[in-house]
Amino acid sequence: MNHEIHENKGKGLVPRLRFPEFRGAGEWTTHKLAEIAEFHKGKGISKADIKPNGKQPCIRYGELYTIYGELIKDVISRTDLPPDNLFLSNVGDVIIPSSGETKIDIATAACVAHENIALGSDLNVVRSNQNGVFLSYYLNGALKLEIAKVAQGDTVVHLYKSNLEKLGLAVPLPEEQQKIADCLSSLDALIAAQADKIDALKTHKKGLMQQLFPHEGETVPRLRFPEFRDAGEWEEQILGELVEIASGQVDPTDPMYCDKPHVGGENIESHTGRLQRMRTAKELGLISGKYSFDGRDILYSKIRPALNKVATPDFEGICSADIYPIRPSSQQLCRQYLAYLLLSDGFLKYATKNSGRSKIPKVNRESLLAYVLVIPVREEQQCIADCLTSLDALIDAHTEKLGALNAHKKGLMQQLFPCLEAACE
Incomplete structure (x- = not known):
């Protein structure tokens, strides 16, 4: 991506950042959205109408929240509804949900890159002679809060044609619209590629863990480090003989x-164990009993074990009574290896199977300590833990880079479009 952008220090309805070739192009022109676009409504296409092998590509409103970004190139859903019962897209149509759960969520726009895509009901269709990709980024960025302001309802939020028609905006010449669209699209391509790298690394880690731990009924893993291939079978043990679980609660x-x-x-991310958004007990106003832990413990969430929440803190703190602080009580067991064992498919299946049958499944202390495992010598445990820890560090580094790219996009979108106070009056 090579888009040189200069800061604009002049006044008027122009963006703060502008490409050099447009710095002398004057102010953007202000309009109501109704002056530059016509509005349509999607038609039909229920969840039951989606067919994996259908011939007609289609988009349902819920997919804007979960799947698509500002530009829709690859359409994932298909239907076999007859064309006469559908509303079909033009290239560059911008779609916005007409119903949603919150006002800020409903302010979500996407540009359809292809014609003849069936657009489902609960979709507003904005059709104009402006650059649809530019308009989509504009609506998702500088105009997002303005759209949220005009949305109606509380429990179920609606966005009508009449709300969108009055929306104020400013637009530049088509060439500048295209430049902005190309810049942000290329940045989104980088973000998507970075997300794909992270997904590939996570898939690799999952497959590696399946090979590094013995399968049920086996006593050696299918993948072993060269120095341990002749070390013999792993030893069967009962988890309760190797660990202790905190029992006394603190105020x-x-x-x-x-x-x-x-x-x-x-605060524990499923399957990765990353700790996030923690606050102190005082900040949270906590009063019920908690467990104390330190850097020797592993935190295992006993509620809904299928969520697979296991963390290895490197600090002192307190945790919910629904979390077990577990620490090795024997030199036979390496702490980091134990953490990965608790995250493994084998233990996950055991915990899920042995969770209570109540409305909220949970693993009790007795079931956890009764788990039968096979373990290698401590040196092999450490090699396995070091391998997976280094892979986690690589995933963390790429995740941090993804966060930086998303932050850069957010900042860029705030500066590539002008302040709209004058346009929205």
Whole structure:
């Protein structure tokens, strides 16, 4: 991506950042959306109408929230509804949901890159002679809050043609629209490629873990480091003989604990164990009993074990009573290896199978300690843990890069479009 952008220090309805060739092109022209576009409504296409092998590509409104970004090139859904019962797209149509759960969520736009794509009901279709990709980024960026302001309803939010028609905006010449669209599209391509790298690394890690731990009924893994290939079978053990689980709870209002970070199940990311958005007990106003932990413990969330939430903190804190702080009690067991064992498919299947049959499944202390595992010598455990830890570090680095790219896009979108106060009056 090579788009040189200069900061604009002049006044008027122009963006703060502008490409050099347009710095002398004057101000953007202001309009109501109804002055530059016509509005249509999608038609039909229920969830039951989606057919994996259908001939007609289609888009349903819910997919704007979960699948698509500002530009829709590859359409994933298909239907066999007859064309006469459908509303078909033109190239460059911009679609916006007409119903949703929140006002900010409903302010979501996407440009359809192809013609004859069936557009489902609950979709507003904005059809204009402007650059659809430019308009989509504009609506998702500088105009997102303006759209949210005109949406109606609380429990179910609606966005009508009459709301969109009055929306104020400013547009530049077609050439500048195309330049902005190309810049942001190329950045989105980088973001998508980075996300694909992360997905590939996670898939690799999942496959590696399946090979590095023995399958049920086996005593050696299918993939072993060269120095341990002649080390013999792994030893069968009962988890309760190798670990201890915290039992005594502490008062989170006690000065000794109130300023320490608190970890609840919601703070542990599924399958990765990353800790996120933690606050202190005092900040959360916690009063019920908690467990204390430190850098020797592993935090295992016993509620809904299928969520696979296991963390290895490197600090002191307190955790929810729905989390077990577990630590090795024997030199036979390496802490980091134990953490990966608890994240493995084999243990996940055991925990899910042995969780309670209540409305909220959970693994009790007795079932956890009764788990039968096979383990290698400590040196092989450490090699496995080091291998997976280095892979996690690589995933973290790529995830951080993805976050930086998304932050760059957000900042760029704020500056590539002008302040709209004058346009929205």
